[in-house]
Amino acid sequence: xxxxxxxxxxxxxxxxxxxxxxxxxxxxxxxxxxxxxxxxxxxxxxxxxxxxxxxxxxxxxxxxxxxxxxxxxxxxxxxxxxxxxxxxxxxxxxxxxxxxxxxxxxxxxxxxxxxxxxxxxxxxxxxxxxxxxxxxxxxxxxxxxxxxxxxxxxxxxxxxxxxxxxxxxxxxxxxxxxxxxxxxxxxxxxxxxxxxxxxxxxxxxxxxxxxxxxxxxxxxxxxxxxxxxxxxxxxxxxxxxxxxxxxxxxxxxxxxxxxxxxxxxxxxxxxxxxxxxxxxxxxxxxxxxxxxxxxxxxxxxxxxxxxxxxxxxxxxxxxxxxxxxxxxxxxxxxxxxxxxxxxxxxxxxxxxxxxxxxxxxxxxxxxxxxxxx
Amino acid sequence: xxxxxxxxxxxxxxxxxxxxxxxxxxxxxxxxxxxxxxxxxxxxxxxxxxxxxxxxxxxxxxxxxxxxxxxxxxxxxxxxxxxxxxxxxxxxxxxxxxxxxxxxxxxxxxxxxxxxxxxxxxxxxxxxxxxxxxxxxxxxxxxxxxxxxxxxxxxxxxxxxxxxxxxxxxxxxxxxxxxxxxxxxxxxxxxxxxxxxxxxxxxxxxxxxxxxxxxxxxxxxxxxxxxxxxxxxxxxxxxxxxxxxxxxxxxxxxxxxxxxxxxxxxxxxxxxxxxxxxxxxxxxxxxxxxxxxxxxxxxxxxxxxxxxxxxxxxxxxxxxxxxxxxxxxxxxxxxxxxxxxxxxxxxxxxxxxxxxxxxxxxxxxxxxxxxxx
Numbered sequence: 225x226x227x228x229x230x231x232x233x234x235x236x237x238x239x240x241x242x243x244x245x246x247x248x249x250x251x252x253x254x255x256x257x258x259x260x261x262x263x264x265x266x267x268x269x270x271x272x273x274x275x276x277x278x279x280x281x282x283x284x285x286x287x288x289x290x291x292x293x294x295x296x297x298x299x300x301x302x303x304x305x306x307x308x309x310x311x312x313x314x315x316x317x318x319x320x321x322x323x324x325x326x327x328x329x330x331x332x333x334x335x336x337x338x339x340x341x342x343x344x345x346x347x348x349x350x351x352x353x354x355x356x357x358x359x360x361x362x363x364x365x366x367x368x369x370x371x372x373x374x375x376x377x378x379x380x381x382x383x384x385x386x387x388x389x390x391x392x393x394x395x396x397x398x399x400x401x402x403x404x405x406x407x408x409x410x411x412x413x414x415x416x417x418x419x420x421x422x423x424x425x426x427x428x429x430x431x432x433x434x435x436x437x438x439x440x441x442x443x444x445x446x447x448x449x450x451x452x453x454x455x456x457x458x459x460x461x462x463x464x465x466x467x468x469x470x471x472x473x474x475x476x477x478x479x480x481x482x483x484x485x486x487x488x489x490x491x492x493x494x495x496x497x498x499x500x501x502x503x504x505x506x507x508x509x510x511x512x513x514x515x516x517x518x519x520x521x522x523x524x525x526x527x528x529x530x531x532x533x534x535x536x537x538x539x540x541x542x543x544x545x546x547x548x549x550x551x552x553x554x555x556x557x558x559x560x561x562x563x564x565x566x567x568x569x570x571x572x573x574x575x576x577x578x579x580x581x582x583x584x585x586x587x588x589x590x591x592x593x594x595x596x597x
Numbered sequence: 598x599x600x601x602x603x604x605x606x607x608x609x610x611x612x613x614x615x616x617x618x619x620x621x622x623x624x625x626x627x628x629x630x631x632x633x634x635x636x637x638x639x640x641x642x643x644x645x646x647x648x649x650x651x652x653x654x655x656x657x658x659x660x661x662x663x664x665x666x667x668x669x670x671x672x673x674x675x676x677x678x679x680x681x682x683x684x685x686x687x688x689x690x691x692x693x694x695x696x697x698x699x700x701x702x703x704x705x706x707x708x709x710x711x712x713x714x715x716x717x718x719x720x721x722x723x724x725x726x727x728x729x730x731x732x733x734x735x736x737x738x739x740x741x742x743x744x745x746x747x748x749x750x751x752x753x754x755x756x757x758x759x760x761x762x763x764x765x766x767x768x769x770x771x772x773x774x775x776x777x778x779x780x781x782x783x784x785x786x787x788x789x790x791x792x793x794x795x796x797x798x799x800x801x802x803x804x805x806x807x808x809x810x811x812x813x814x815x816x817x818x819x820x821x822x823x824x825x826x827x828x829x830x831x832x833x834x835x836x837x838x839x840x841x842x843x844x845x846x847x848x849x850x851x852x853x854x855x856x857x858x859x860x861x862x863x864x865x866x867x868x869x870x871x872x873x874x875x876x877x878x879x880x881x882x883x884x885x886x887x888x889x890x891x892x893x894x895x896x897x898x899x900x901x902x903x904x905x906x907x908x909x910x911x912x913x914x915x916x917x918x919x920x921x922x923x924x925x926x927x928x929x930x931x932x933x934x935x936x937x938x939x940x941x942x943x944x945x946x947x948x949x950x951x952x953x954x955x956x957x958x959x960x961x962x963x964x965x966x967x968x969x970x
Contacts, residue, residue: 264915268922270903293915297891301911309907518670530643534682536674542637542666549641549925 227365227406227433229254229465229486235579239457239484242574245281245434245465247313247365248404249305252280254465254486255574257472257567258315259560260494262288264298264308267494268553269560271310276530277560278568281366282310283489286358287319287326291341291348295361303363315489318355318368320410321438321470325373332372334388352395360402368436369396371410376444382414390426397430408434408467415448417455424459435460436467437485446479453483460484474503474566475592478583481570488567493559498552500544503562507591511555516541529561530554600738600779600806602627602838602859608952612830612857615947618654618807618838620686620738621777622678625653627838628854628947630845630940631688631862632933635661637671637681640867641926642933644683649903650933651941654739655683656862659731660692660699664714664721668734676736688862691728691741691769693783694811694843698746705745707761725768733775741809742769744783749817755787763799770803781807781840788821790828797832808833809840810858819852826856833857847876847939848965851956854943866936870928873917876935880964884928889914902934903927 245252258281330339336351359367374385409432413419472490519537531554543551573582618625631654703712709724732740747758782805786792845863892910904927916924946955
């Protein structure tokens with residue numbers, strides 16, 4: 225089996241875990257944060273830069289790539305690794321979330337979903353079977369079951385959608401052929417402990433090689449999200465990786481690693497970079513701020529990223545104000561370095577038995593609103 | 598004197614010359630093409646990438662940098678080299694061309710020019726003295742006299758403007774203090790041989806360390822541009838560098854090196870990249886073209902740039918169509934590599950005595966319209 229999860233250490237004072245996911249394209253030390261490369265590119269960066277940043281897993285999106293340039297075309301190139309020239313592990317999302325958040329006029333039935341492309345309005349249909357086929361064509365190391373994403377606080381909706389998501393999970397498993405890909409099941413159930421427990425139980429019985437937790441970070445409170453993770457922790461198999469989809473702010477990483485999560489992805493570091501915002505140990509900064517106009521300091525004095533080793537806040541602000549593309553690159557490099565470095569330190573702290581201390585130190589300094597200076 | 602021009606070889610069959618410009622920030626092998634970094638960044642690229650491309654001189658623009666972030670601010674950072682973290686030679690244009698092409702409501706008088714910023718409409722005044730002062734603050738290795746750019750085919754206008762440009766050249770020389778910068782005079786005179794000759798004669802008498810040729814590539818024909826270079830060749834001092842401003846298409850490089858030009862700059866390679874167009878030995882390609890949708894070849898099979906060593910035309914087209922920033926970067930890298938590599942080969946061919954053969958071989962294959970495939 226080219227895919228396996230090796231559990232290396234478990235924290236004494238929380239549910240934090242350190243491990244390694246072995247894949248056909250290399251090892252992924254966990255907990256891991258995966259930069260998002262929706263359209264076969266992690267926005268603004270080259271594969272060489274992602275390697276330099278120490279990224280060990282990146283995401284692609286089946287919904288976007290199916291629409292453009294098309295899964296058959298990518299298959300003809302030997303898959304997504306070859307097409308985008310990233311030779312490390314890749315995970316593709318199944319497109320469930322995108323269909324329910326990006327498209328219009330979608331119609332769900334037992335068989336699948338009919339929807340209109342957000343690009344040109346053309347009509348398409350996804351079923352568990354053709355989504356798995358598309359992901360086999362894309363050829364990622366980790367692929368996702370096709371699920372129905374529900375408004376997190378509508379109980380009746382969640383009951384109905386969850387039952388369908390479970391039937392689709394079985395169909396995904398049955399449809400999946402490639403032995404060099406790990407297919408993860410996706411636990412749904414909104415903010416409802418009973419539904420989440422039911423989902424974990426159902427999917428665990430199907431024996432997926434990994435479990436994703438979907439439908440969180442979509443409008444519910446942090447407390448609700450944490451409560452769901454606490455419900456799931458004892459129910460999910462200890463020796464399988466756990467992936468919290470779409471979550472990855474600095475504070476989320478600490479809180480959710482501490483609740484047993486091994487895998488994260490989030491557009492936050494790349495998206496805020498494109499708005500001129502950057503992470504620091506004290507919180508987010510907006511580079512447009514006039515107080516940086518003559519500031520000779522880097523974003524963070526002790527940061528080892530390319531941006532901080534070379535450029536002043538004043539120069540970065542100038543690039544943002546002048547709408548220069550280099551601004552997007554330099555902010556993206558810093559933000560991904562920041563998040564990936566946090567993850568490396570979290571992992572080391574779990575191995576060292578110092579996770580609680582590191583979490584406490586980080587969260588004491590880090591403000592979730594822009595407050596520095 | 599930290600600035601000097603060393604003439605190394607002269608072609609037997611044309612006016613092509615090979616040399617070295619020595620500057621405080623390093624040597625510039627000539628003929629040289631300088632990538633344009635108008636706003637203290639060569640669009641989309643880092644200084645590290647410019648070094649990897651072999652760029653030996655880049656441009657900044659006094660007009661843009663004076664307006665934003667301001668010459669005083671850059672001076673406070675130790676100059677443009679420090680501010681943008683490029684440690685190689687820099688040339689700043691004086692802003693004359695920009696004032697006459699970008700700004701509105703400009704009024705020229707004997708003393709200087711009053712104009713409105715293209716950014717916010719604010720009113721500003723440039724004089725030979727304050728433009729030199731601004732360029733001393735920016736601290737480039739090569740700086741330019743402040744000139745008046747004229748419509749190339751209006752004789753009366755050119756007569757008046759040229760006389761003023763000459764008086765301004767004298768004032769620039771008188772105002773210039775920094776001994777670590779070379780101030781070039783700018784030959785003007787439109788498409789008129791008598792005015793160009795008069796300008797060369799006047800400026801040569803002032804003994805500038807280098808001579809720029811301005812006001813070409815602004816609407817006149819190639820034949821008119823070549824005729825002006827042929828007029829100037831015998832009149833400009835043999836042991837001073839000659840800089841043809843704003844010119845740098847592949848075909849222009851061959852034609853104008855053959856007419857004695859040592860220095861070029863042009864936004865073409867970076868600008869067309871942002872529109873999805875790339876250079877090849879057969880001419881320009883537009884990456885948007887549907888014929889590239891499934892093309893596994895690189896832009897050029899034998900090109901050694903990062904883009905061509907890794908990515909297919911199909912992937913590049915996908916990035917362009919999906920409006921991904923990486924498309925701009927990869928096209929810019931290729932186009933600058935293409936132009937800088939041509940320049941390296943031109944220089945070597947001058948040293949080898951094979952310039953005519955290389956020029957003929959290149960221009961036989963290169964189509965100035967997009968015609969390949």
